[in-house]
Amino acid sequence: MDEPVLLTGAGGRVGQAILRGIGDDYEWRLLDREPLPAAKVPDGVTDADQYVADITNADAVREAMEGVGAVIHLAGDPRKTAPWDSVLRNNIDGTQVVMRAAVDAGVKKFAFASSNHAVGGYETEERTPDLYRPDDGYRLDGTELPRPGNLYGVSKAAGESLGRFYHDEHGMSVVCVRIGNLTKDHPPREYERGQAMWLSHRDCGHLFDRCLQADYGYEIVYGISNNDRRYYSIERAREVLGYDPADNSADYTFEGKPKDETGDENDNPTADGGETRFDDPPAEPNFPSDPDTPTDGA
Numbered sequence: 447m448d449e450p451v452l453l454t455g456a457g458g459r460v461g462q463a464i465l466r467g468i469g470d471d472y473e474w475r476l477l478d479r480e481p482l483p484a485a486k487v488p489d490g491v492t493d494a495d496q497y498v499a500d501i502t503n504a505d506a507v508r509e510a511m512e513g514v515g516a517v518i519h520l521a522g523d524p525r526k527t528a529p530w531d532s533v534l535r536n537n538i539d540g541t542q543v544v545m546r547a548a549v550d551a552g553v554k555k556f557a558f559a560s561s562n563h564a565v566g567g568y569e570t571e572e573r574t575p576d577l578y579r580p581d582d583g584y585r586l587d588g589t590e591l592p593r594p595g596n597l598y599g600v601s602k603a604a605g606e607s608l609g610r611f612y613h614d615e616h617g618m619s620v621v622c623v624r625i626g627n628l629t630k631d632h633p634p635r636e637y638e639r640g641q642a643m644w645l646s647h648r649d650c651g652h653l654f655d656r657c658l659q660a661d662y663g664y665e666i667v668y669g670i671s672n673n674d675r676r677y678y679s680i681e682r683a684r685e686v687l688g689y690d691p692a693d694n695s696a697d698y699t700f701e702g703k704p705k706d707e708t709g710d711e712n713d714n715p716t717a718d719g720g721e722t723r724f725d726d727p728p729a730e731p732n733f734p735s736d737p738d739t740p741t742d743g744a
């Protein structure tokens with residue numbers, strides 16, 4: 447990818463995981479409605495490459511999009527408890543503005559941050575908690591219909607539909623990544639569901655790198671590490687994107703400590719392989735926290 451890559455929501459948890467992983471590999475345009483402190487900005491990204499704007503501001507988004515070859519679109523309200531007015535504005539309207547501007551600017555590849563919550567309704571009482579355990583064979587693979595369990599999930603399903611539309615009508619390559627649970631350094635602690643959908647920082651950077659490098663038309667893939675516990679297939683991500691995750695929540699105890707080869711535990715702080723160059727963002731920088739979301743190490 448020789449042209450610049452626009453990263454929306456660059457200051458958040460996923461944005462920072464991506465920039466820590468592949469921040470040196472691309473020419474970035476960073477957009478966020480909050481100004482980014484220098485510690486969150488990779489070397490070589492100038493002030494002119496940073497846009498402080500709301501994604502619902504079409505003029506500002508168009509300006510940031512000029513000359514861009516690919517987009518990673520993360521900006522939005524990430525709360526599973528987010529109210530309708532917020533997801534309507536930030537997640538649905540905002541995503542339409544960014545996709546429309548991308549099409550108009552001739553962007554070739556567009557990666558959209560969808561969510562596990564677009565399909566949360568498959569986690570029925572009958573299937574859980576077996577679903578979260580390594581010996582359960584149930585898999586969602588991205589071909590199933592969306593089945594949101596909350597309005598936030600509805601907004602992510604809407605974003606996937608917008609991507610389908612802009613691919614079919616305008617030919618832009620679109621990949622929707624149903625991200626699981628991004629947590630830094632270790633899987634979510636004492637949380638079976640979270641350990642089944644863990645996405646390490648290292649695998650997050652690699653996955654979005656593949657979204658920028660691979661050739662595809664319209665795809666829905668799951669964004670999780672190579673966890674023994676899982677109910678999302680990563681086969682499509684492997685096949686189409688060349689995703690080859692390095693981490694597995696089974697390499698950690700239930701409490702989140704790394705197991706070494708002899709079965710002993712240690713507290714290796716670089717267990718996810720990511721060298722921390724930027725400040726860690728707070729768990730929810732712009733929206734109040736979900737009440738029941740584990741926030742350690744996000």
Ligand SMILES: NC(=O)C1=CN([C@@H]2O[C@H](COP(=O)(O)OP(=O)(O)OC[C@H]3O[C@@H](n4cnc5c(N)ncnc54)[C@H](O)[C@@H]3O)[C@@H](O)[C@H]2O)C=CC1
Pocket residue numbers: 454455456457458459460461477478479480499500501502519520521522523524525536540559560561562624625626627628629727729730731732733
């Ligand atoms: N963190 C996770 O485990 C998961 C995240 N996702 C999705 O990934 C994306 C990023 O999530 P996080 O980094 O965790 O969230 P975050 O809240 O840490 O970061 C979101 C960033 O987007 C910016 N932003 C929000 N609304 C905006 C708007 N209207 N205009 C411009 N900037 C705006 C915020 O200032 C913030 O820097 C979200 O779309 C979320 O739904 C999906 C599944 C799991």
Ligand SMILES: O=C1O[C@H](COP(=O)(O)O)[C@@H](O)[C@H](O)[C@H]1O
Pocket residue numbers: 523524525526561562563625626627628639640738739740
């Ligand atoms: O979409 C998202 O999902 C993750 C994981 O969901 P959870 O139900 O296990 O909390 C969540 O942490 C993140 O904030 C959200 O954007």
